[in-house]
Amino acid sequence: MxxxxxxxxxxxxxxxxxxxxxxxxxxxxxxxxxxxxxxxxxxGRGYTVMAAPDITFDVGCGWLHSADKNSFVKIAGQLNFKIDKRHPPWREQAFGDVFPPKERAEFIEALDAFFDRAETAAKTGRDSAASLYLEPGNRWNPMIDAISTYVNGAELDSVSVIDTHAYEDTGINWRVRRGYGALIAAYxxxxxxxxxxxxxxxxxxxxxxxxxxxxxxxxxxxxxxxxxxxxxxxxxxxxxxxxxxxxxxxxxxxLGVDNKVMLAVSEPKALPKDGNLRGATMRTAMGTYHLRPFGQPCIEGFFGGRLARALEEAGDGAQAAQAIDEIADYLGNDFRRKLKPLAESRWAHDPFARGSYSxxxxxxxxxxxxxxxxxxxxxxxxxxxxxxxxxxxxxxxxxxxxxxxxxxxxxxxx
Structure with missing residues (x-):
């Protein structure tokens, strides 16, 4: 300084x-x-905290996206930050039966078909809302829109189809064990x-x-x-x-809005390491949950779009309450007693960000x-x-x- x-x-x-x-x-x-x-x-929007003595929490960015082209991968090596190269659990359902394999496969098929239609539309050079390329009447449309809230921080009706297509995703996503925010700070x-x-x-x-x-x-x-x-x-x-x-x-x-909430789990061995929990809710306003990231005794919840903004507006504790309610719906009401709120992000209310990413x-x-x-x-x-x-x-x-x-x-x- x-x-x-x-x-x-x-x-x-x-x-x-x-x-x-x-x-x-x-x-x-x-x-x-x-x-x-x-x-x-x-x-900035890269910030790591210790949510508990044994739980690292990336309040902001947490994944080395397109890791094979990500300049922070080389920097991590130079600064002796260990990289976790395990495949992310985003498309897999590693716990419970709240999203049965048959339905999960149908959802992924519908999601991929949407991306194909959006890509074709983007190549015409005529811009429009990405929501126009949802298949009319498809039962998975609300959950496809939920994916947009995680990826863009906004629903598809607010997202340019050309801009979405321009993003380069190599499909390789890694993590920094000590925290992405910690790596940026060390840089x-x-x-x-x-x-x-x-x-x-x-x-x-x-x-x-x-x-x-x-x-x-x-x-x-x-x-x-x-x-x-x-x-x-x-x-x-x-x-x-x-x-x-x-x-x-x-x-x-x-800037769209994406927020995270970190919950401690009193009986972590009941959950798989680096699992994913998401139900077939047929809603856009829903969270997605990373179970025991890095094997830590916690669940990291993720909210995006209008739901994330509404939960911020509802005040402290609203995100944790939403997460606990959803997890209890999936895993049974008895699971509530095993969860304790630790930390959360509130990017829309951060005066020097006012959102998550563009x-x-x-x-x-x-x-x-x-x-x-x-x-x-x-x-x-x-x-x-x-x-x-x-x-x-x-x-x-x-x-x-x-x-x-x-x-x-x-x-x-x-």
Whole structure:
């Protein structure tokens, strides 16, 4: 941590994966750099806590998605973070008979058929809501929509079919045993950092760029903005002169809501390690449950979309209550006494996130490129929402920060 300098070559706004990626890319450039972070920690939407002495909880991102192309895999190796390469249990039902194999197979068949129709539609180049490609009357449609709430943080009627198709999923998903958020925090290394420094205004009307923060004012030759789209769309950070095209792009790339709740299990041996629990509820408003992640004595619940937002609005404890009710419905009412709430995320109420990760609204798939474009050779933009293929991921964010840092170096040579 450092005090606020009066002038730097490059100021980076935000110490999430994108901001840290930019800072690390510039560390041997000879440029003076500072990362300005509103929170009292690094990592942004990547954050690991100990929910209990024996339970690690990734409050934010928890999976190394597309691990064969994920830049954090190499970083984990360099920092001696052990990677768990076991196949995730998302499509399997490892416990109970609440989702019988025959019905599960029918659901997966319907889900895959939906993805095929959506892919065909996206290739036409005409954007629309992904919900249009649900098969009319298919009994599994509500649960297919539930998958969208987990993947996008929003239901299919709010998701661009072209944007969904653009996401690159290699199907390889690994985990970090000590926590993805812990890995991102360790990646920070010696980045020059000012915490508790909320940026209010980026004034690019003069020759340099003046940045007003809660800790004072500084100037920079170049600025890399890595904050979530919600803060740009809501103009929590203002630009002078205004950048209406950036605000419009950010509005077209809102953050969906995905939240987790961690429950301790008093009799963990009654559950399989790394199992999955999800019922054939025929509802979109439903949770999905990871049983004993890493073999820990807990259940991690996951809620998305409108249900996640409603549970946040209902206040503390609502997510745990919902999770316990659903699990008791699946496993029997006696199971309630074995569950104890430990921790939860509330990303929509986090003032520096206001959501989980971005999705493009129907008709707005092209806004990622608009948001990523530099302005006047002085303002540069990064973050998961600017990634063309790996949006909504930590590695997509990190890579975008590295990309923006490269743009800064090129601009300084011109």
């Amino acid at each position: 450092m005090s606020l300098p009066s002038e730097v070559d490059v100021a980076i706004i935000g110490a999430g994966a994108a901001g840290l990626g930019a800072a690390r890319a510039l560390e041997n450039s000879g440029l003076t750099v500072i990362v300005l972070e509103a929170r009292d920690r690094v990592g 920070r290394a010696g980045c020059p950092l000012a915490l508790n420094t909320e940026v209010k205004l980026i004034d690019h009307s003069g020759r340099g760029v003046r940045i007003e923060t809660s800790q004072g004012t500084l100037s920079a030759r170049k600025v890399i903005v890595t904050v979530p789209t919600s803060l740009i769309a809501g103009e929590t950070i203002r630009f002078h002169p205004a950048l209406p095209e950036k605000v419009e792009a950010a509005c077209g790339l809102p 999705h493009a609204l129907p008709g707005h798939a092209g806004q990622r490129a608009v948001l990523a474009a530099p302005v006047d050779g002085r303002l540069f933009f990064a973050g998961e929402a600017t990634s063309p293929k790996f949006f909504s991921t930590a590695h997509g964010a990190r890579d975008s920060g590295e990309r923006a840092a490269g743009e800064v170096i090129v601009a300084l040579k011109e």
